[in-house]
Amino acid sequence: MAHIEGIDLIKQYGAGEAAVLAVRDISFDIQSGEFVSIMGESGSGKSTLLSIIGALNTPTSGKLLVDGADVYHLGQEERADFRRQSLGFVFQNFHLIPYLTLAENVMLPLATLKTGKKKKATMAEEALDRVGLLKKANRLPSQISGGEQERVAIARAIVNRPPILLADEPTGNLDSKTGAEIMRLLSNLNDEGATVVMVTHSVEYARYAGRMLLLSDGQLVQESQSTTESGARGKGQGSSEKCLNVLGA
Numbered sequence: 214m215a216h217i218e219g220i221d222l223i224k225q226y227g228a229g230e231a232a233v234l235a236v237r238d239i240s241f242d243i244q245s246g247e248f249v250s251i252m253g254e255s256g257s258g259k260s261t262l263l264s265i266i267g268a269l270n271t272p273t274s275g276k277l278l279v280d281g282a283d284v285y286h287l288g289q290e291e292r293a294d295f296r297r298q299s300l301g302f303v304f305q306n307f308h309l310i311p312y313l314t315l316a317e318n319v320m321l322p323l324a325t326l327k328t329g330k331k332k333k334a335t336m337a338e339e340a341l342d343r344v345g346l347l348k349k350a351n352r353l354p355s356q357i358s359g360g361e362q363e364r365v366a367i368a369r370a371i372v373n374r375p376p377i378l379l380a381d382e383p384t385g386n387l388d389s390k391t392g393a394e395i396m397r398l399l400s401n402l403n404d405e406g407a408t409v410v411m412v413t414h415s416v417e418y419a420r421y422a423g424r425m426l427l428l429s430d431g432q433l434v435q436e437s438q439s440t441t442e443s444g445a446r447g448k449g450q451g452s453s454e455k456c457l458n459v460l461g462a
């Protein structure tokens with residue numbers, strides 16, 4: 214299960230004259246198994262909102278509930294456990310460690326898991342296989358393409374099979390063919406039950422999601438209704454599609 218609820222979320226960075234209100238009273242409800250995209254101009258608060266959902270950025274006020282648990286009121290260790298067990302995060306610009314092999318990068322989230330080395334290696338292999346990179350497991354990040362690096366970042370995010378997958382502009386620096394491959398991968402993971410929340414600049418890729426949240430200047434200005442048929446993958450016009458029509462895209 215992975216039902217995510219944001220209630221009256223506010224995030225202010227800094228104080229006084231330097232204060233920036235990055236998220237201004239946003240509430241949302243993401244059902245278990247949904248694929249939601251977050252869109253909006255640069256600086257509109259997308260990454261901030263995603264990092265709040267990812268239990269990485271304490272909101273100034275408001276609540277984040279995941280399956281009813283109030284994430285920012287968990288103790289530090291509980292929150293770390295929650296993050297390890299329930300969340301996979303695909304960061305903008307991959308964040309791969311350059312001197313570790315792909316397999317070692319993918320194994321990083323398993324570091325604190327009380328499981329044998331062999332089992333961890335198997336889990337990493339499975340995740341790399343999932344993204345089609347098992348054969349390159351022993352390479353360094355510099356020895357593969359940008360699209361492949363993004364796939365490694367996804368493998369690292371799914372290695373512990375989290376019910377929730379968060380991705381910040383996973384196609385940001387990729388050509389359209391590679392970007393479409395990444396989107397298919399996220400769609401497949403969603404089809405298998407993962408709740409996916411993805412920040413994107415791309416109208417084309419937002420169509421893969423069943424629903425879109427549009428941010429402007431820290432506010433949620435448009436939220437398309439959830440439907441059973443998701444955008445680019447469904448036959449009919451999905452809800453993201455309708456929202457994009459509103460945008461004139």
Ligand code: ADP
Pocket residue numbers: 226227233234235253254255256257258259260261262
């Ligand atoms: P987006 O991902 O939509 O580009 P961000 O969430 O990164 O937007 O940023 C929203 C606003 O918050 C911007 O004005 C940005 O400059 C500001 N901001 C983001 N992170 C920080 C930070 N750590 N400290 C101060 N201001 C920040």
Ligand code: MG
Pocket residue numbers: 259260261
């Ligand atoms: Mg961002």
